[in-house]
Amino acid sequence: MSIGRQFFSWLLFFFPVLVQAQPADSLQIRKIVNEILVNGQAYQNLRDICRIGPRLSGSPQAEKAIELTRRMLQQAGADKVWLQPCLVTHWERGAGETAYLVDSAGTKFTLRISTLGNSMGTDGKDVCGELLYINRFDQVDAMGEKMLRDKIVFFDLPMNPTHIRTFQAYGESGIARRNGPSLAAKYGARAVLVRSLASNVDAYPHTGATRYNDSFPKIPAMALSTQDAEWIAENMAKGKKFTACLRNRAVMKGEVLSYNVIGEIKGSVYPEEIISIGGHLDSWDLGEGAHDDGAGCVQSIEALRALHNLGIRPKRTIRAVMFMNEENGGGGARAYLDSAIAKGEKHVFAIESDAGGFSPRGFSFDLGDQAYGQVKKWAPLFAEYGIHRWERGGSGADIGPLKKIGTALCGLRPDSQRYFDVHHAETDVFSAVSKRELDLGAAAMTALIWLVSEYGLTL
Template identity: 50%
Template sequence: MKKLLLFLTLFPAVVFGQNHEENIRKIYDAELSSGHTYENLRYLTKRIGNRLAGSSGAAAAVEWTRQLMENYGFDTVYLQPVMVPHWDRGGKDVVKIVNSTKHGTLELSALALGNTEGTGPSGLVGNVIEVKSIAELRELGDKVKGKIVFFNGPMDPKKIDAFEAYGEANPQRSSGAAEASKLGAIATLVRSLSNRIDDYPHTGNQRYNPDFPKIPALAISTEDAELLSSLLSDQSDLKVYMESYGQMKTEKLSYNVIGEIRGSEIPKEIIAVGGHLDSWDVGEGAHDDGSGCMQAIEVLRLYKELGWKPKRTIRAVMWMNEENGLRGGQEYARVAKEKGEKHIAAIESDSGGFLPIGFSSTGTESQREKLKSWGDLFKPYQVWNLDRPGGGADIGPLRDQGPILIGLKPDSQKYFIYHHTEADVFEAVDQRELELGAAAMAALVYLIEQEGI
């Protein structure tokens, strides 16, 4: 009798485990043989293009993704209103060395940083002073008054995780102008945040301090940063001319785009999976973050193709305005709290459409242990790292409501070649790697909606 009871106790668990393996295999088979992720990304990038919040491209992307999810037959598709900042680059960004004893006048590859107030057509000229960090800037004090501060801190090549290197270097871009303005600088130049030496300038967001002047802030390519640094070492009176036209305009109404399949057993428990629909105004926003958006929609589409009804509600969210405001993520969390919605997990893909190697997470110890307990189910698909801390920008505002926050983690080595540049185009995304990421997200959603977390 004891043996029979033991058998009856263990047997359902064994069968349940086998079903997981079989169903995850079905997800991967469906995505890799007949997935829609890649062709949907092609349409988003080639037919719509870049999608800065407040732009016509962003508006077109909102309408297209709404129609796409409606055409897939999701249970509910709706737009969630959100007011977003509207920054306009306004014209060509110009940076020129004007008095080099070696080169005379020399134009550098440059892009204004997001939210930057431009110089206008008159431009500005100033002597350049080089620093490698904000800490080094502060040590110089009033020596930078009346000068252009050149932040030339590279991403640390010794960091194996490129996102860690990016995080360490990012303050000079995001806060450099605000800090330099406090000390009387007239403008900033920033070395592009890339782990490769090339001639692509990288834009990205920067934030001003409202108590100090809004000085122009432009990025130059890593190749030109190396050149400028070399010339400064030989000529301390080097002057640079800067011209840009960026300006903040009146805020605009935009939308998060949301589609969901309601749970059949526990519909009030929600799993959100998504990416940010906006992108910078250069390139096509393919890796950042068209890939994540199309992967999230694909999770729900796979459920429809396979004829599955989830136990818990699955919601695909296209967040708006991650790049220069995070308004979409904040509004989504605010509305969820106001409605008393119960999110048990939020999953974000915003690290590019590269080969998936794992998931990062932020949550309670029991939530993270549950995630790690599924490790063996992912190993056949070479998704091996479920232990890394992290999450995502757009899902961050949900944290105080209790869900585990999860980020899809692809191989990061190539991401910062394309990030925030003209090179972030559809052709830079590999179809198989993109689809493997979509399948990994769908498999994780499946496990969470079946077992909870």
Template identity: 45%
Template sequence: MKQHFLWLFSALALFSCTQKESTTNTISKTSFTKDSTTIKKVFDAALTDGQAYEWLRELTTDIGHRMSGSAQAQEAVEWGEQLMKDQGFDKVWLQPVMVPHWVRGEKEVANYTINGQKIDVPVCALGGSIATPSNGVTAEVIEVFSIEEAEKLGDKLKGKIVFFNRPFDATLVNTFAAYSGCVKQRGEGAKTAGPFGAVATIVRSMSSSINDYPHTGGMGYGDIPSDQYIPSAAISTLAAEKLSKHLKENPNLKFYLKQSCKTLPDAPSFNVIGEITGSEFPNKYITIGGHLDSWDLGQGAHDDGTGVVQSMEVLRLFKETGIKPRHTLRAVLFMNEEFGLRGGIKYADEAKLKNEIHVAAIESDAGGHTPRGFSYDGNKENVDEFMSWKPLFEPYGLHQWDIGYAGADIGPLKNKTISLSGYRPDSQRYFEYHHSANDTFDKVNARELHLGAAAMTSLVYMMDKYFDVEPVKK
């Protein structure tokens, strides 16, 4: 997952909505009863016969990590295609997309010496970084806590390793907001420090926990000349705490970093798409998606294996419970969210090229923990309707109904008519695992995962029943 999780809470002008079964912006009592019964049926099916957890086991333990452009990513594409065919979806196909192909190479090495003691540092290269020289790089360290602080130091960065050490804000209950508050140092640190002559950057891992798991993630060089590119790596949060302390004891200590990563030519890959045809509006679509790619340190379980299997489970639960969707439902396993968003962009571009009418889209890319609610973005005509559904979901612990950011992969679909939603599970443990070797199958709870799939299915059922859009007039 990238720094697209910026929580854009803003006021929206609310308008009355055209309802299918009610003349107000709330559901009628008759409809509420019917919808409540259907939602209970969905949850019952998911909790007694859910398939998502076993699918996740296959994806994470049989295939493992799925770096964009890798052999494992291709294996995951084939797995997803076959699984959806086995579920009897009406249509399953692969949508070609060219993706970046960055490889980590040999295990990274980092260390420094303090008071005669060598300190080995848990470290990992950031995605998109260049390698160090073959013998590594050694230099004094300058500690900063923001991009702006680094910019102010300017030429003082020359010949130094710049250490970006801004931690998560522990006072923020929403850990995605804490992530958004410091992820810029990961994405733009090397781009900022390189032009001033720095020799490398090291970044405190984007994690809410203090441990020795380094967390990778995407970085970029922007439009700076290639001769100003410098290596960029993340160190664990515990290592960052120690290094900061040791720099106060010895500001002139020297840090050693060696990494051998490189970027290969773009590689062919695919989005994997499965459909259930709508009974009333077969040429109008609701998209349900997660991203199939992952970083390479763990198994990509919470990020975003859970979103992948939940998206397919939504379609399976419609079939199992006998709910006939009015619109065509698409499960989309997007490729390359982590490292360029190529899959999401390609899906939106083809939809526009084909003049497809997309009524709604929902994305699961926030982990597989206990469901808390949904965010809403897009069609202002449907805001009141969306908000009126909250009482239907509250018995299942879904209390969080926000206006704001919905998701990275569905973001390119945004227009004036589509209703976008982001699935929001509990966020407190997510950044212990995110982008690290700790993101493995055993960290996912089966019941939480199935509750999330049921919540998503129920929201799609409501969107399918109450939302509609007219074709955009050209």
């Protein structure tokens, strides 16, 4: 794009969106947004977190990230920062995971794989069997033991590209990763390969948790890069047959002690009313957990920093929470709820950012009609920032349990087109994050919790 006359005529039409009803709110939100866009620390904080390396629950890197974000919360100006103990799943991939195919001519094809999180290992030995191709999950029961016995089952369920909201495609195709291993084991399969839950086609396998059903044998399961998945699908469609062999040293070590990291600014008028803003600090052990969910952590820290730096003392208590163990156990989320119940805390509102550090497009709210009617009135204040999507819906895995104690919940909804290119893969690194997009997401969340803090919510 050059800078011709057209461009300037376009500029003439940039009128700021004035929300006449609430000019003071509009100005305050503009202050918050500008503070974050001009002085924001989220991007630098994310770089520092990513430099630690991946932060799988129970790993030494997760421990380092706890200490690092504790310091970040202090520097952000929190009145109080603490570590909240929680029991977390400790699973390790182990070194030397491999998978390969052998065709009928004896030619060997190495696959680019990643063992699924929480999956059984093969103790460093090859587990082999004939490869069985399945691209419709609902056909497995009909195929039954006759087809599955002793096979290596390959679930090839591409994410549906026609869903504009990629999380919908993730939810649908994800059934193979979540339930495939136990379903295959039910009918005697030896192991499972799953097409990565990726919206693009490339060489990187995407991991993620699987869930064993205790009624069936726990068989090893790996994710396959989408490139390899397409290659196999093409070849098997032509009638080629393969033997597949999987090997790894994955091991489930059970529960260990870890921590949520929490910082708060005490409310000036209603200190007992708590507003939580959070992301999860743990990540998968591939990449750097930049979008998932370093972004949500640094955005939450940024909310405290921006309010503090602007000298805004919120009426209600605002807590930034780095939840531990979202990816493969949910231990941090449970501990946060348990502590809230034990202490009789009043949690009025919670928002989570766990859909990537991309340009914010809106929020989805999980709360009662009255409270929704109330928050929906704030929508015009966000329009000039491109935040148009304002709807009922879920929130986040970490804050979800707070529903039990009546908390109004909310999820930040960023643009989702690129999320599943990097999600749970080696490609989820700091350089895949845009500073401005990250900052705008932080600003959107900060503005929203400031409004809740000012006006409260009728639950």
